[in-house]
Amino acid sequence: MGYEIYTPTAEELDARIGRFNELKPMSTADDLSWVPQKAWEIFFAQTIKAVILEDTKSPFGNDAPIIGAEGTTMFISEMPPGQGPCLHSHNNTYETFMVLQGTIEYRIGEPIVHKRVLNKWDVFSCPPGIYREFSNVGDETAFQLTVLTGPVERDDVSMPHSVKERVANEFGDDVANAFGALMPFDPPTA
Structure with a gap:
């Protein structure tokens, strides 16, 4: 037998629980507090609350109720109508989305080649190395559960040069x- 079964202490168990009403917005925003909120909303959902983070330099910060889950990052995003993050790629991780509330459109490619609309409980698992963006296309606030699996580091995420031009x-x-230092921009394409 190559494993050991054990019963955690109460403290160990509590360290593996994330309660929704105790989740905090991602701490990365604290590092760039001088950046206007509207600029943040180009790159990220309006509010991201981390549930599970790895002990790495994650673009989602370092404040979550659960730290360390073998290559898994999980957070809940809140997006008002019309809002959502820009085109980006996770180059080594799968990014899996579940719509918890609302209607979210996912757009794939640079330029955009595919569009898919997902509703409550629908799931989209995006493989590594694919540009994707998404936004709330409904009339109410949308909530989305996002799970990243694989090595989540800041240099895992990149954005097309067109996003840098737009933000500049x-x-x-x-x-x-400042955002390029957080998540690099890919070189311009010919």
Whole structure:
């Protein structure tokens, strides 16, 4: 037998529980508090509450009720109508989405080639190396559970150069460069 079965202590058990009403917004926003909220909303859902984080330099911060789950990151995103993160790729991780409430459209490719609308309880598992973006296309606030599996590091995520150009035009080079340090922009394509 190559494993050991054990009963955790009460403290060990409690360290593996994340209660929704105690979740906090991702701590990465604290690092760039000078960046306008509207710029944040280009890159991330309006609110992201981490449930499980790895002990790495995650783009989702370092504050979650559960730390360490063998290559799993989990968070709940809240998006008002019309809002959602820009085109990006997770280059080594699967990103799996479950719509908890609302209607979310997922767009794939650069340029966009495919669009799919998911509703409550629908699931989309996006493989590594695919540009994707999504937004709430419904009339009410949408909630989404996101699970990342694999090595979640900041350099796992990249964005097309077109996003850098958009952010620089709307908010200036300092804001674009700050996000580029968090999650790199891919070089321009010919």
